[in-house]
Amino acid sequence: MTLTAEILQQYTAPRWMRRARCANSDPALFFPEPGDPGNAVKTNAAKRICRDCPVKALCLRWAFETEDRFAVLGGTTPYQRTRMTKNVPKRRFRTSGRFTSSAVRRKKKP
Numbered sequence: 001m002t003l004t005a006e007i008l009q010q011y012t013a014p015r016w017m018r019r020a021r022c023a024n025s026d027p028a029l030f031f032p033e034p035g036d037p038g039n040a041v042k043t044n045a046a047k048r049i050c051r052d053c054p055v056k057a058l059c060l061r062w063a064f065e066t067e068d069r070f071a072v073l074g075g076t077t078p079y080q081r082t083r084m085t086k087n088v089p090k091r092r093f094r095t096s097g098r099f100t101s102s103a104v105r106r107k108k109k110p
């Protein structure tokens with residue numbers, strides 16, 4: 001990495017990234033190549049690094065905010081994050097300010 005790239009990264013990357021456990025890890029572990037037969041091994045190694053990371057929650061939030069679809073972030077794969085968003089129940093916001101799910105509304109009908 002050139003000095004300019006290092007300086008740019010220092011000023012553009014979120015501050016919490018400085019405490020990341022993966023800072024000195026092999027980036028190939030966190031960016032699985034499509035079709036690589038060693039992906040499962042690499043992904044599991046990346047997840048093991050994430051397990052005790054002090055900024056894991058921030059990293060996961062960042063993954064959702066940036067809609068990353070390529071890297072292991074916050075101890076999750078892109079596939080897992082997609083599943084996480086699809087498993088969130090659909091909620092509607094009522095004028096009273098309370099959330100209600102469609103399942104709850106169905107129950108109230110006779």
Ligand code: SF4
Nearest residue numbers: 020022050053059074
């Ligand atoms: S949670 Fe994992 S990917 Fe995120 S900063 Fe920590 S070690 Fe890196």
